Amino acid sequence: ADFLATVAEKxxxxxxxxxxxxxxxxxxxxxxxxAYTEAEHAxxxxxxxxQAALLPGRACDEFIEALQQMxxxxxxxxxxxxxxxxxxxxxxxxxxxxxxxxxxxxFNHLANRRFPVTVWLRTPEEFDYIVEPDIFHDFFGHVxxxxxxxxxxxxxxxxxxxxxxMSLGGLDQLARLYWYTVEFGLINxxxxxxxxxxxxxxxxxxxxxxxxxxxxxxxxxLNIERCLRTLYKIDSYQETYFAIDSYQELxxxxxxxxxxxxxxxxxxxxxxxxxxxxxxxxxxx
Ligand code: PHE
Ligand code: FE
Numbered sequence: 001a002d003f004l005a006t007v008a009e010k011x012x013x014x015x016x017x018x019x020x021x022x023x024x025x026x027x028x029x030x031x032x033x034x035a036y037t038e039a040e041h042a043x044x045x046x047x048x049x050x051q052a053a054l055l056p057g058r059a060c061d062e063f064i065e066a067l068q069q070m071x072x073x074x075x076x077x078x079x080x081x082x083x084x085x086x087x088x089x090x091x092x093x094x095x096x097x098x099x100x101x102x103x104x105x106x107f108n109h110l111a112n113r114r115f116p117v118t119v120w121l122r123t124p125e126e127f128d129y130i131v132e133p134d135i136f137h138d139f140f141g142h143v144x145x146x147x148x149x150x151x152x153x154x155x156x157x158x159x160x161x162x163x164x165x166m167s168l169g170g171l172d173q174l175a176r177l178y179w180y181t182v183e184f185g186l187i188n189x190x191x192x193x194x195x196x197x198x199x200x201x202x203x204x205x206x207x208x209x210x211x212x213x214x215x216x217x218x219x220x221x222l223n224i225e226r227c228l229r230t231l232y233k234i235d236s237y238q239e240t241y242f243a244i245d246s247y248q249e250l251x252x253x254x255x256x257x258x259x260x261x262x263x264x265x266x267x268x269x270x271x272x273x274x275x276x277x278x279x280x281x282x283x284x285x
Pocket of ligand 1: 154157158159160161162164165174177254255256257258259
């Protein structure tokens with residue numbers, strides 16, 4: 001599950017996809033794994049295989065290793081099983097949710113080291129592109145990095161920061177950081193630029209696109225204040241990718257109290273998604 005699409009797209013009041021009738025007050029449901037059809041398991045395998053084949057040399061090692069360890073290639077996974085493995089690794093749980101959930105519930109889950117995963121799978125017509133996050137995006141894209149202790153701590157801290165941003169009027173700003181790190185983040189490694197963002201790693205086309213030179217999209221080092229000002233595209237490949245050197249950089253960079261930052265940002269303009277500021281270095285030229 002994500003909260004960003006709730007903010008960005010559902011402001012029109014359109015109905016959410018998914019069955020919310022059995023959800024508890026934290027929007028948690030049973031996965032009902034036995035109800036998935038054989039056709040859905042087959043679609044999962046196709047999605048998985050296409051995506052896994054794109055990862056070598058593009059996804060970061062942490063992602064590839066954890067994904068293999070998760071053994072989820074053969075069909076839609078039972079969330080409970082991976083949740084137990086994840087808990088042993090980093091103290092996180094996976095909880096099943098009907099789909100997009102409100103910010104408050106989403107941040108509450110993260111702040112308590114629970115990652116909400118949508119239970120439904122996209123249709124075959126949505127093989128290449130889907131608007132709302134499904135179980136493939138949530139599980140394949142997000143869960144592997146939660147096996148990394150530092151990234152897992154960053155996600156919890158993000159949840160705490162989200163709750164705080166809600167009361168400070170900083171949610172639009174903080175959401176941009178989630179977008180450009182958790183969803184579309186790149187990381188510098190000795191082997192070159194690699195992907196850790198779930199929105200890229202679960203996308204058929206963007207895995208290749210985001211690392212290409214000469215596409216017109218920017219690749220710049222993450223600067224948190226700059227990132228919080230930067231608008232993003234929800235219906236096309238990103239026009240800017242922010243790269244970090246380590247997950248520790250994310251964790252350390254978000255340790256400070258953001259209250260004065262939100263205040264400062266109220267007096268600064270937002271930046272279009274394709275901005276390059278004076279002095280910024282493009283990493284892919
Ligand atoms: N530390 C930030 C604050 O005090 C919150 C935050 C955490 C922001 C994690 C981003 C990521 O508001
Ligand atoms: Fe997501």
